[in-house]
Amino acid sequence: GAGVSQSPSNKVTEKGKDVELRCDPISGHTALYWYRQSLGQGLEFLIYFQGNSAPDKSGLPSDRFSAERTGGSVSTLTIQRTQQEDSAVYLCASSPTIRGQGATDTQYFGPGTRLTVL
Amino acid sequence: GENVEQHPSTLSVQEGDSAVIKCTYSDSASNYFPWYKQELGKGPQLIIDIRSNVGEKKDQRIAVTLNKTAKHFSLHITETQPEDSAVYFCAASWSAGRYGNKLVFGAGTILRVKS
Numbered sequence: 001g002a003g004v005s006q007s008p009s010n011k012v013t014e015k016g017k018d019v020e021l022r023c024d025p026i027s028g029h030t031a032l033y034w035y036r037q038s039l040g041q042g043l044e045f046l047i048y049f050q051g052n053s054a055p056d057k058s059g060l061p062s063d064r065f066s067a068e069r070t071g072g073s074v075s076t077l078t079i080q081r082t083q084q085e086d087s088a089v090y091l092c093a094s095s096p097t098i099r100g101q102g103a104t105d106t107q108y109f110g111p112g113t114r115l116t117v118l
Numbered sequence: 119g120e121n122v123e124q125h126p127s128t129l130s131v132q133e134g135d136s137a138v139i140k141c142t143y144s145d146s147a148s149n150y151f152p153w154y155k156q157e158l159g160k161g162p163q164l165i166i167d168i169r170s171n172v173g174e175k176k177d178q179r180i181a182v183t184l185n186k187t188a189k190h191f192s193l194h195i196t197e198t199q200p201e202d203s204a205v206y207f208c209a210a211s212w213s214a215g216r217y218g219n220k221l222v223f224g225a226g227t228i229l230r231v232k233s
Contacts, residue, residue, distance in 0.1 A: 004161075031218060031219075033218070033220065033221075035221075042207075042223055042224070042225045042226060043162070043207065043209075043221075043223040044223075045220040045221065045222070048217065048218035048220055050216065050218060055216050055217050055218065056214075056217045056218055056220065059220070091161055091162070095219070105150040105152075105167075105169075105211055105213065105219045106152070106164065106167065107152075107164070107219070107221060108164065109154070109161035109162045109163070109164075110161050111159075111160055111161045112160075112161050
């Protein structure tokens with residue numbers, strides 16, 4: 001079946017502009033995660049969604065970063081007033097949920113969006 | 119919070135030889151340890167995982183071992199092939215109920231298999 005998809009695959013923007021990154025999780029997966037992969041920092045957690053709510057936002061690096069999820073499916077990560085240090089690959093992952101037990105631990109990643117801030 | 123260290127950062131092996139990548143974690147509450155393979159320009163792909171109630175798991179040429187007491191786990195690839203060349207990441211997570219299972223990753227190992 002279809003895996004996690006992300007768009008755009010590449011985004012080049014100018015410093016100070018806002019960007020939106022999109023994630024389509026695997027159908028039926030109610031848990032969704034955003035991670036950032038940057039040189040020298042490895043893969044780091046940003047935010048976790050269960051359905052449309054985000055119980056864990058602890059990884060968002062500043063208030064310029066926000067994310068939402070609608071309909072329990074598509075999620076959008078928004079970065080306002082982009083800075084050069086925001087340049088990275090932004091990865092989305094989804095996992096299924098077991099009723100009464102929450103999200104399972106197995107996460108499936110999308111191909112990522114490579115963001116370059118000039 | 120959890121911290122995962124991964125070694126070596128780069129590993130070169132001859133085709134047919136074995137490769138071993140090691141990780142240590144700090145939080146004894148961690149109970150899930152996946153390994154991901156990432157090829158250039160692609161997202162991480164889950165290749166094998168192990169949970170804290172198991173000491174070893176195998177899947178064809180790939181195996182993972184876990185030592186909970188020492189807080190370390192290892193990936194073993196036997197009979198390496200050129201297509202095994204990639205970056206490998208270990209990770210650790212714990213079941214945080216409604217707060218999900220965020221993964222904490224190691225820094226990655228670049229594996230090169232020379233033919």
